[in-house]
Amino acid sequence: MKTITERLRVPGAFLLGAVLLLGIAPVALSDFRLSLLAKYLCYAIVAVGVSLAWGRGGLMVLGQGVFFGLGGYAMAMHLKLADAADTGEKIPDFMQLYGTSDALPWWWKPFANPAFALAMTVLLPMAVAALVGFLVFRRRVKGAYFAILSQALAAALSIWLIGQQATTGGTNGLTDIQGFFGYSLDDPVNQRMVYFVIAAVLLLLMALARQLFVSRYGELLVAVRDSEERVRFLGYDPANVKLVAYVVAAGMAGLAGALFVPAVGIISPALIGIVPSIGFVIGAAVGGRASLVGAVLGAIAVAWAQSTLSDEFPAAWTYLQGLLFVLAVGFLPGGLASLGTVLRRRRTPATPKEEKVVVMAGEAA
Amino acid sequence: MSGEGLTVRDLRVSFDGFTAVDGVDLDIGPGDLRFLIGPNGAGKTTLVDAVTGLVRASGSVRFAGQELLGRPVHRIARLGIGRTFQTATVFEELTVLQNLDIAAGAGRGPLTMLRRRGSVPEPVSRALETTGLTGLRDRPAGILAHGQKQWLEIGMLLVQDVRLLLLDEPVAGMSHEEREATGELLRRVAEDRTVVVIEHDMDFMRSYARSVSVLHAGKVLSEGTVAEVQADAKVQEVYLGRAAEPAAVPVPEEA
Amino acid sequence: MTVVLNQSFTGISIGAVLLLIALGLTLTFGQMGVINMAHGEFIMAGAYTTYVLQKSISSAGLSLLVALPLAFLVAGAMGALLEWLLIRRLYTRPLDTLLVTWGVSLMLQQLARDVFGAPNVQTAAPDLLTGNISAGGVTFANNRLFILGLALLCVLGLTLVLRFTPLGRRIRAVVQNRDLAEVSGIATGRVDRVTFFIGSGLAGVAGVALTLVGPIGPTMGTNYIVDAFLVVVVGGIGQLRGAVITAFALGVLQSVLEYSTTVSVAKVGVLVAIVAFLQWRPQGLYTLRTRSLA
Numbered sequence: 025m026k027t028i029t030e031r032l033r034v035p036g037a038f039l040l041g042a043v044l045l046l047g048i049a050p051v052a053l054s055d056f057r058l059s060l061l062a063k064y065l066c067y068a069i070v071a072v073g074v075s076l077a078w079g080r081g082g083l084m085v086l087g088q089g090v091f092f093g094l095g096g097y098a099m100a101m102h103l104k105l106a107d108a109a110d111t112g113e114k115i116p117d118f119m120q121l122y123g124t125s126d127a128l129p130w131w132w133k134p135f136a137n138p139a140f141a142l143a144m145t146v147l148l149p150m151a152v153a154a155l156v157g158f159l160v161f162r163r164r165v166k167g168a169y170f171a172i173l174s175q176a177l178a179a180a181l182s183i184w185l186i187g188q189q190a191t192t193g194g195t196n197g198l199t200d201i202q203g204f205f206g207y208s209l210d211d212p213v214n215q216r217m218v219y220f221v222i223a224a225v226l227l228l229l230m231a232l233a234r235q236l237f238v239s240r241y242g243e244l245l246v247a248v249r250d251s252e253e254r255v256r257f258l259g260y261d262p263a264n265v266k267l268v269a270y271v272v273a274a275g276m277a278g279l280a281g282a283l284f285v286p287a288v289g290i291i292s293p294a295l296i297g298i299v300p301s302i303g304f305v306i307g308a309a310v311g312g313r314a315s316l317v318g319a320v321l322g323a324i325a326v327a328w329a330q331s332t333l334s335d336e337f338p339a340a341w342t343y344l345q346g347l348l349f350v351l352a353v354g355f356l357p358g359g360l361a362s363l364g365t366v367l368r369r370r371r372t373p374a375t376p377k378e379e380k381v382v383v384m385a386g387e388a389a
Numbered sequence: 390m391s392g393e394g395l396t397v398r399d400l401r402v403s404f405d406g407f408t409a410v411d412g413v414d415l416d417i418g419p420g421d422l423r424f425l426i427g428p429n430g431a432g433k434t435t436l437v438d439a440v441t442g443l444v445r446a447s448g449s450v451r452f453a454g455q456e457l458l459g460r461p462v463h464r465i466a467r468l469g470i471g472r473t474f475q476t477a478t479v480f481e482e483l484t485v486l487q488n489l490d491i492a493a494g495a496g497r498g499p500l501t502m503l504r505r506r507g508s509v510p511e512p513v514s515r516a517l518e519t520t521g522l523t524g525l526r527d528r529p530a531g532i533l534a535h536g537q538k539q540w541l542e543i544g545m546l547l548v549q550d551v552r553l554l555l556l557d558e559p560v561a562g563m564s565h566e567e568r569e570a571t572g573e574l575l576r577r578v579a580e581d582r583t584v585v586v587i588e589h590d591m592d593f594m595r596s597y598a599r600s601v602s603v604l605h606a607g608k609v610l611s612e613g614t615v616a617e618v619q620a621d622a623k624v625q626e627v628y629l630g631r632a633a634e635p636a637a638v639p640v641p642e643e644a
Numbered sequence: 645m646t647v648v649l650n651q652s653f654t655g656i657s658i659g660a661v662l663l664l665i666a667l668g669l670t671l672t673f674g675q676m677g678v679i680n681m682a683h684g685e686f687i688m689a690g691a692y693t694t695y696v697l698q699k700s701i702s703s704a705g706l707s708l709l710v711a712l713p714l715a716f717l718v719a720g721a722m723g724a725l726l727e728w729l730l731i732r733r734l735y736t737r738p739l740d741t742l743l744v745t746w747g748v749s750l751m752l753q754q755l756a757r758d759v760f761g762a763p764n765v766q767t768a769a770p771d772l773l774t775g776n777i778s779a780g781g782v783t784f785a786n787n788r789l790f791i792l793g794l795a796l797l798c799v800l801g802l803t804l805v806l807r808f809t810p811l812g813r814r815i816r817a818v819v820q821n822r823d824l825a826e827v828s829g830i831a832t833g834r835v836d837r838v839t840f841f842i843g844s845g846l847a848g849v850a851g852v853a854l855t856l857v858g859p860i861g862p863t864m865g866t867n868y869i870v871d872a873f874l875v876v877v878v879g880g881i882g883q884l885r886g887a888v889i890t891a892f893a894l895g896v897l898q899s900v901l902e903y904s905t906t907v908s909v910a911k912v913g914v915l916v917a918i919v920a921f922l923q924w925r926p927q928g929l930y931t932l933r934t935r936s937l938a
Contacts, residue, residue: 084739159919163926168679171742172873173919179870180915187908240494241502243487247480254478257441258549259466259495298870302746309743342754349747353740354730 037317038231045223055212062219062287064327065226069280071308071323072229072316073273076236078305079313081269082249084167087174088277088304090181091149093296095278097185098148099285100198101132102141107202109136117200123190132191138205142282149278150271157270161263166252175298182297197292204286218286225283226320229276233316236272245269277304310352312361322359394418395440395553395583400448402432402439409435410446411607417600422579424594425587427604428627433587434475436604437555441465441472452553467495471551473542475558481531485522485541488530489513492545512548519577520544521570536567543574553583560593572597603627646781651903652896657788659895660795663888664853665868666875667798668846670887671839672723673876674819677738678731681745683872684865685752686722686844690715690851691860692760698767705770708852712794715848723844724837732836749865756862764859773856787856794853798846799888805842806884815839878918880928890929894918 049061070088077083104116105128113120115128135141156177160170185192193199207214236242248255248262255262285291294300303326311322326348333341352359356366397415401408410432417423425433439446442462450457457465480488486509493512494502509526517523520540525533530541539559546554559575560568568590575584575597588594594601594615601618603611611621618624665687672680694711701707726748734741773787806812814835817825826832854864875894879886894914901910 084742086742156919159923163923165922165926167739168673168677168742169877169922169926171679171739172870172877173922175870176874176915176918180912183911184908187906235505236503238505239503240490240497240506243483243506244491244494244502246482247488247491250480250482251478254480255491256462257466257472258492258545259463261461261463298866302743306743306746339754339758343751346747346749346751346754349750350730350744353743353747354734357737357740 034234038227041230042227045227046220049223050216050219055215058219059215059287060328060331062215062222063284063331064324065219065222066280066284066287067304067307067327068320068323069222069226069229069283070277070304071311071319072226072233073276074305074308075313075316075319076233076245076276077269077273078308079315079319080237080242080245080249081266083266083270084171084305085174085270085273086171086298086305087176087178087301088273089178089296089298089301090174091153091274091277092281092284092300092304093181093185093291093293094149094152094281095145096281096285096291096295097192097198098135098141098144098278099282100201100291101135102138103201103204103285104198105132105136106138106205110203116198118193118196118198119190122194129191145282146275146278149274149281153271153274154267157267158263161266161270164263175301178296178301179298182293185293185296193292195293197290197295198285199290199292201285201289209286209289215287218283222283222287225279229279230316230320233276237316241265241268306349308359310348310359312359314358315361318359318361322361394421394452395585396449396451397436397440398449398451400436400439400446400450402435402444402446404444408607410439412448413604413607413609415602415609417583417585419583420579420581422575422584422597422599423586424598424601425585425604426589426591426594426601427610430606431604432607433604434557437472437557437585437587440555441470463495466549469550469552470555471546471549471553472555473539473546473557473559475561479530479533479538479541479545482529484527484529485517485533486513486526488541489516489526489544489548493548495549510548512550516544516547519547520574536563536571539563539571540574543578547578551582554578554585556584556586558587558589560588560590568593647903649780649782651899653782653784653788655896655899656892657785657792657895658898659892660788660792661850661853661857661868662871662875662895663795663891664791664798664850665847665872666879666887666891667795667802667884668843668850669872669876670879670881670884671802671815671843671846673873674881674883677881678734679738679742679745679873680723680726680731680844681742681869682726682749682752683745683844683847684867684869685749685756686719686847687851687854687865687868688752688756688860688862689719689722690848691855691864692756692851693718693848694852694855695760695765695767695860703770704768705772708770711852712849715852716845717848719848719851720841720845723847724841726844727837727840731840732833753862753866760862762862764861764864766859767855769856791853791856794849798849799884802842802846803884811835811838874915874918876928878921878928880930883928883930886929 045065050058053061070092074085074088077085108114108116114126115123135144160173165173185197186195188194202209204214204218207217209215209218244255244260244265248265252262255265281291281296304323307323307326308319309322310326311320312318330341330345333344356362358365395415395417397413400410400413402410413432413436425436427433435444438444440450440457442457442460442465446458448458452468452470455468457468457470480491483491490506490510490513493510514523517526520543522537522541522544525537530538533541543554543556543559560571563571572593575586578584579599586598598615601613601615602609603618603621603624605627610627611618611624613621665683668686669680669683672678672683693715694708697707697711697714698704701710726745730744730748731741734744769787773790775786777784777786777789806816814825814830815838817828817830818832818835818839822832825835858864871894875887875890878894879888879890897917898910898914901913905913
């Protein structure tokens with residue numbers, strides 16, 4: 025059946041990724057660069073979920089910022105409370121500044137408990153996704169409608185957060201986070217620890233997503249993407265199939281948001297609105313939405329280019345970014361992950377359908 | 390072993406004031422191979438849409454003692470009713486085996502779903518054999534020939550263990566050989582199930598139908614064996630506007 | 645009572661702005677199922693057209709009048725160009741156009757920054773449009789009344805074009821059944837381009853109107869685009885009357901909620917109302933009923 029090289033390909037690639045992320049990167053990179061990589065890896069975690077929901081399930085999840093934000097705020101609320109407790113204050117610093125009372129709002133209180141806060145970073149996004157998904161998929165709202173609704177969701181959450189300055193920090197968000205479960209984030213050693221946690225979570229979630237991709241559920245998800253009506257005639261409820269992918273992707277985005285907070289030290293409405301939400305999808309689109317590795321590498325690459333180029337050449341970077349989206353999504357729908365296949369087909373006689381892709385890629389070049 | 394019968398009573402479907410199906414009664418017995426024929430717009434496809442829950446209808450449709458109208462599509466499917474469409478719809482990016490495996494799995498629990506497929510399930514390998522697709526099982530369904538896609542669709546209904554198959558123009562666009570192979574396949578399938586076929590191809594109908602219903606303007610015009618229907622003066626009139634042998638009339642394909 | 649009336653007028657004027665923006669979208673979204681994120685930048689183009697005109701024509705009233713048709717042409721030409729360059733190639737993948745046009749929108753915003761500078765600019769409103777009219781204790785701002793009138797005029801004009809011209813018949817035919825229209829001898833490609841021209845041109849007109857109520861800036865389009873898409877989703881794709889009713893309904897709902905709570909809570913409330921509405925009518929207020937599987 026399968027040769028040994030084929031059998032070892034996936035575990036081998038996984039091992040290589042683990043060595044690169046956990047072994048080589050921490051040694052080769054400076055503290056500053058490693059902390060940047062930690063941030064990019066958070067975006068990559070979101071991309072794992074995007075690859076599942078969008079790449080495999082065809083759900084255009086343009087509101088992942090909502091789940092990233094819920095996870096991020098859940099974590100940041102706990103860390104702010106812990107910081108306040110360390111300095112002997114009853115409420116976080118920004119509340120003393122903007123707030124009207126000395127009492128902690130009731131919905132902040134449970135987040136003082138670390139176990140509750142940690143659970144919420146994943147459960148809260150999943151619960152919101154389950155509710156939204158249930159309402160939306162059950163009524164067969166799909167395609168463009170779903171894309172716009174999820175975008176509106178991201179806009180609504182960020183606008184709401186901005187409006188509640190006294191309890192959410194408003195436009196500033198929750199900033200200036202000092203500690204992470206008792207470890208000071210100013211200490212580079214602890215920053216490295218945060219990096220290791222993030223890299224390990226990414227590898228773990230990639231393994232989980234890979235299992236979902238090759239499982240029977242993964243096949244069914246592709247079937248729903250390609251012909252939802254047909255799946256219904258086979259006796260499945262496509263709404264449930266989509267719901268699982270949407271909720272899992274939301275959980276991953278939530279976890280990414282939670283890890284983003286200690287890595288970067290801030291969570292704010294600007295990080296979760298419409299623009300960053302599209303950004304989460306763009307990375308996966310550039311790398312290859314249906315390919316797990318493609319989506320992850322795409323997310324890392326776009327985030328890297330963003331922070332490297334935008335500082336030095338802000339205008340040129342914006343043009344480049346726009347052009348990248350147009351070319352990658354418009355003319356290479358499989359993303360960079362499909363570049364090899366497309367080029368190989370160019371050399372061999374192509375069937376009409378494949379021909380089309382090749383011609384379009386050629387025009388773009 | 391035989392399948393259960395389908396009973397339709399006073400079925401009506403209308404779209405914004407236009408009545409597509411206008412009081413149809415049908416009794417399709419267990420193990421029948423029934424052909425539904427009729428000119429374009431007679432309401433054949435709409436009838437099947439109503440039975441499978443795709444359009445809202447009034448009246449009554451009973452199968453195996455259960456009322457079907459008002460149930461959602463996937464619930465009707467779980468009662469053992471399967472259909473195909475005029476254009477073959479298979480999951481093009483999945484292999485033949487994956488297509489059949491998905492069709493076989495509507496009752497699977499979450500734990501099975503989250504695991505990779507171990508071996509080929511028994512009903513799937515039987516369906517591969519019945520449809521003659523065993524040799525193609527690891528090919529993506531998208532590259533199959535037109536006829537093979539239709540067989541795959543029928544195979545997907547078989548692994549679902551469907552008791553009633555509703556096929557919408559299964560041989561449209563097929564070559565002569567493919568038609569014969571499909572006819573034989575339908576005969577085998579009808580041995581222990583009930584099959585309803587919408588068809589325009591009169592030769593095909595004459596060769597394989599056990600019984601025929603002629604629909605016209607949303608109503609049942611005539612019903613019986615092939616010979617009885619062909620002899621019916623009303624049928625001849627509908628097909629030609631004058632008395633003639635209906636089978637000689639080339640009926641235009643539906644768009 | 646006056647409060648209710650004042651608040652309803654605010655809502656109707658919010659609705660009028662939404663309607664102006666959504667009007668073009670019902671055409672482009674309805675026609676090809678294309679989500680054109682650059683629609684917001686066509687609004688911006690219309691606004692900057694007004695700004696540039698005012699530099700050469702000193703009379704604010706005259707420049708506004710000239711700006712309306714000119715902005716229509718400028719934004720329309722941009723839309724037709726976008727359709728020709730990109731969107732027609734993505735016709736089989738309508739969802740992907742969202743990301744592609746998002747890329748275009750980024751580039752257009754940067755272009756505006758490079759040409760006009762990043763800070764917002766202002767235009768002077770004609771004297772006639774700066775005052776208020778009071779009637780029965782209710783205050784109507786003149787500029788808001790003007791936008792309301794403009795929106796209704798655009799609806800009327802578009803309805804007439806769609807109903808009574810050969811072009812309109814072709815557009816409706818393509819919206820209802822593209823394949824059939826094509827085999828009936830309609831050059832669907834050309835109809836698409838013209839539809840995009842008109843739809844985007846209307847965004848330009850909306851941009852002119854927006855200069856009366858706010859500043860002009862490179863990102864001004866982004867603020868409105870999602871709300872406008874929601875109007876189309878709730879109204880039903882390709883349905884003018886749906887868009888009209890929805891735009892005013894959402895506007896009034898927004899202003900009522902804003903009055904009783906805060907702006908941010910109102911936004912969330914409107915979204916909840918929309919999701920609830922889609923439970924009842926998932927395809928929007930008005931739909932084209934067809935037999936096809938979709």
